[in-house]
Amino acid sequence: MNAQQQLTPPAIGEVWPGQGGIYGGLRQYPEGMCHVIFATEDVGRHAYGDYGVSTEATSRTDGRANTSILIARTGKHPAAIAAAAYTADGHADFYLPAIGELHHGWQYAPESFIEEWYYLSSSQRSANLAFDMGFVDGYQDYYCKGLELRVRPVRRFLQ
Template sequence: MKQAPLVQAKNLHLTFNLFSPESQPTVAQFLESLSEPVAEAALTPPAVGEYWPGQGGIYGGLRLYPEGLCHVIFAAQDVGMHAFGDHGTEVEATSQIDGRANTAILVNRDGSHPAADAAYAFTCDGHRDFYLPASGELYHGYLYLPESFEKAWYVSSSQRSASNAYSLDFEGGWLYNSHETYEFLVRPVRRILQ
């Protein structure tokens, strides 16, 4: 007769680090590092539109991304008004789905992209993986969290041309290709693989 295993592990991640005596972590730090993958695997989101404690913002529901189905978390506040920037230069930040990929392109260029820089620099609840949302991610916020945004224009990380980038009006839901030097509100976003 076949017996079930005593312990089952789902998505078990082990990391071994060799420490020099002077940099050895405390027992508490070591135990905390062991619990990180388990804590991520056991995330239970709140209702859409509610602040997700410890996750840096307002829960926006699920969206499909290149890496799979992800929880979307919008920062609870804007980080000012900024321009897309670098007017006259065409860049590869054209995805209307993946703002994280767009933001990586923008912040790693030599040109100036103030909106992407502001979103990328945002931190909350210890998370440093925020980015400037793509036009589709902004529209997701408009559809599911309209009360969490100002009734104003927001800039996206999706470039339309060398002179224009997409922005979204949270009063009427209009997506428009605006001049890259116009300043609009910036709302950082992050995501977690489900």
């Protein structure tokens, strides 16, 4: 396979061979327009962690930045740890998506997620709550940081 074939994305919602998962389309980030790749599977149910503690992981659009903040709080954020530990196709740059990234997944590749479940985001709402997303109807809500929800890692790279 030549380099051009490797950089030609499949249809949104299909697995992109060699890129670690399901192609979610393009999305604007601080570094520029990026391809979004959702892991092909969940990594279980995990708590956000650090109940009662406010962090700076409040971005609703940049899960990578949120995950970096959460991971730096050594051992206190199980969902972020699980997402960041995920690897696929040799890629180890996955992270816990922000609420906007989960919404992007619901908009463009909803069939890739389990409808009956809510997915946890990396976006903190308060010291006790984090945002989550329901894939049955696209409902965004917030959930107690101490309770466990499904976690779906995501990665991105420049177009």
